[in-house]
Amino acid sequence: METVFIKGLGLIGSSLARAIRQDHPQIQIIASDVNEETLQYAKKNxxxxxxxxxxxxxxQADYIILASPVSQIIKDIAALANLKLKSGVIITDVGSTKQTIMQAAKVLTQRNLTFIGGHPMAGSHKSGVQAGRADLIENAYYFLLPASESADTSKLTWLLAGTNAKWLKLTPSQHDKIVAQISHVPHIIAAELVNQTQQAFKDEPVGMRVAAGGFKSVTRIAASDPTMWSAILLNNKELILKQLTSYITGLENIGALIEKEDRSALFDFFKRAKVSRESLNTPARAPFYDLFLNIPDKSGEIARVTGMLAKHQLSIINIQILEVREDINGILQLVFNTEEARDQAARILEKDYEIVTR
Structure with missing residues (x-):
């Protein structure tokens, strides 16, 4: 019987444990965490x-998954280097920065131990063991970074097959540049916008109460785990600082255009952003095909939509609500893995809902 040791039972660690349990029920899972309540929940469930x-x-582990904050992962790697481990063990992590982790992992490869850096590009504004889901990473990219050319990733992808992730190999520098731009800096911006808004409305509490769909959509990730994100920023600081500087320069340029009342330049600014953002919804992202529809703000409406599709055995690979405001229609985004499934869903739903072109 094979054994998996998971260090850290937060959102990602517990989601991987659930996926492994679901796909490989014969595998023994040993979970480690500093929080006793977390461990008791894991055992009970x-x-x-x-x-x-x-x-x-x-x-005893055939696989070791390090799923703590990045700073702790580095400490755990150092600890593993001094322990007697099982022959052939595969060690991996889920940290969202990679250059510091892969550098730290050299102490493992020097012992001829297999280390494969990993990072599932999925998450939630919720955190902790109770927020984990076996399907959290389904259809999301899962980056793999073997520490040596001889490292075979096939056993690890077999272990994590239940996640239904899309595997993608990158170098550490490629990885950190990508995530700094599309993940780390957006988290900073979202958090600062919330903090700034809270301060701006400290004498006007009604301001936060009336914050509607646009503000909530942009700032959703500001509710992420502060411990994890503090560690992430400090472990990718050079790239983050570089991109923050570029972002601040961009804001200053926009401020100058507003000051000059340069309507044409402001139009071009928003036009470029609109075109780039809309390109994310094109079939170039295959196998993702999006369908948008207006839904009223009524209890059970989303369940009705998914029920209608389920009757026709149509599978949705992702779903989210956009532009939500109380008491009026919101936009429901449904994501399918084939164009045929999306078009069939549109034909089914158009009788009861307005299909929105975006």
């Missing part, structure tokens, strides 16, 4: 077979 607060049992 059959997320793990054994729970520990340290590295006890790691020597």
């Amino acid at each position: 059959n997320i793990a077979d054994r729970v520990v607060t340290d590295m006890t049992g790691v020597d």
